[in-house]
Amino acid sequence: MGLVFQISQSPLLANFNTTWLLLPLAVVISLVYSASRFENATIILHRATRLFLQITGLMTAVFLVLLLLSYNL
Amino acid sequence: MQNPDQRLSLKTPWLAALLAFLVPGMGHIYQGRFFKGALYAVCILGTFLMGMCMGENKVVYFSREPGQSTYGYFSQMMVGLPALPALVQTRRYQDPDNAGVSMLDSELSASFRGVMISRTANDRAKKEMVSGQISLRPEQGDFGPVVRGTFVGTDEQGNAVTLQLSEPFDLDKPIAAGEGRYLEADIVMGDEKRLSSVGKLEGVIPRAWINRFEVPLGKEDLEDLNGRLGKYYELALVYTWIAGLLNILAIWDAFEGPAYGYGDEVTQAVQPVVVAGAPSSPSTGGSDSHPSATGTSPRVAHAPDKKPHVPPSHPSTTPELG
Numbered sequence: 001m002g003l004v005f006q007i008s009q010s011p012l013l014a015n016f017n018t019t020w021l022l023l024p025l026a027v028v029i030s031l032v033y034s035a036s037r038f039e040n041a042t043i044i045l046h047r048a049t050r051l052f053l054q055i056t057g058l059m060t061a062v063f064l065v066l067l068l069l070s071y072n073l
Numbered sequence: 074m075q076n077p078d079q080r081l082s083l084k085t086p087w088l089a090a091l092l093a094f095l096v097p098g099m100g101h102i103y104q105g106r107f108f109k110g111a112l113y114a115v116c117i118l119g120t121f122l123m124g125m126c127m128g129e130n131k132v133v134y135f136s137r138e139p140g141q142s143t144y145g146y147f148s149q150m151m152v153g154l155p156a157l158p159a160l161v162q163t164r165r166y167q168d169p170d171n172a173g174v175s176m177l178d179s180e181l182s183a184s185f186r187g188v189m190i191s192r193t194a195n196d197r198a199k200k201e202m203v204s205g206q207i208s209l210r211p212e213q214g215d216f217g218p219v220v221r222g223t224f225v226g227t228d229e230q231g232n233a234v235t236l237q238l239s240e241p242f243d244l245d246k247p248i249a250a251g252e253g254r255y256l257e258a259d260i261v262m263g264d265e266k267r268l269s270s271v272g273k274l275e276g277v278i279p280r281a282w283i284n285r286f287e288v289p290l291g292k293e294d295l296e297d298l299n300g301r302l303g304k305y306y307e308l309a310l311v312y313t314w315i316a317g318l319l320n321i322l323a324i325w326d327a328f329e330g331p332a333y334g335y336g337d338e339v340t341q342a343v344q345p346v347v348v349a350g351a352p353s354s355p356s357t358g359g360s361d362s363h364p365s366a367t368g369t370s371p372r373v374a375h376a377p378d379k380k381p382h383v384p385p386s387h388p389s390t391t392p393e394l395g
Binding site (some may be wrong): 035047 | 330
């Protein structure tokens, strides 16, 4: 049984939504993409943070739009 | 190929790229870029391993079977050594010698768990879970070689169970994705001369890790995984795909250096350096690209995302891009 699957099935995380698993992906993509653009560690971290916020911001916006569209459904 | 910054030594770029392909981050460590090497290793390998864990180590394999093709493997493959065994395992899996057997070449001894199906007096089947040690060997029977052996273990209540086993015997192929190798044999009673079947033993013996790691999944294995893990299996695939795709960026970084330069050019932009032969003007930009893209060294540096304003009539300092 998958580790994450097992964890998600535990009573404490009974309502665990798999969407949260996209956040580590967003972190990794931001870091690796920024690292491939620049060499300076500070700049990499700064740009990665910005990119992560952009990605999560976009995801949040899409989520809010879908939430609005599904209101009262 | 141009080194984007004099502070950066790419050493032997093709070797660095090869190392970066084999082990994410290794190429950068070879070049002495330890921060990036560690970052790539942690991020890419971490994502890949997270995907593997989520999918019970059954998400990375290569198959071209109709309806079960895994073209996503080509992105997983870019993670390098962690995914490359799948190519060898596919060949081993598809080898004609990898088949189920009904006869043993040598003695087989392994732990076993499964079901003991015994026939009762009124000819009804009684099933009991058992676990223990199974031992089988080829013997010479009256009409040729046969498989015989014993099972010693316990049932669910902890009662000792000892069974005598004989043919018909069936053992699953040695190389497959499942953790257990299916085994089936008849439970017999009587002496050597006259054995009579009283039931059947069905279950699995462990399959060696080397014989199941990154081996193509059969249709039943795939359905079982999808049924149990559901969307986690899909997510596991996505994690491993993305890890491979991200390593392409890392490989290119090891080969060519960072796409936009060192990154601190914004601090140098206060005192721009004039490129030899170019008109000396405070606004010497004119390029639409980032510093490293011009390929000139030393270059006029500017913030990567804050392009200097250039009047339309101003001559460009980078003719190839102007």
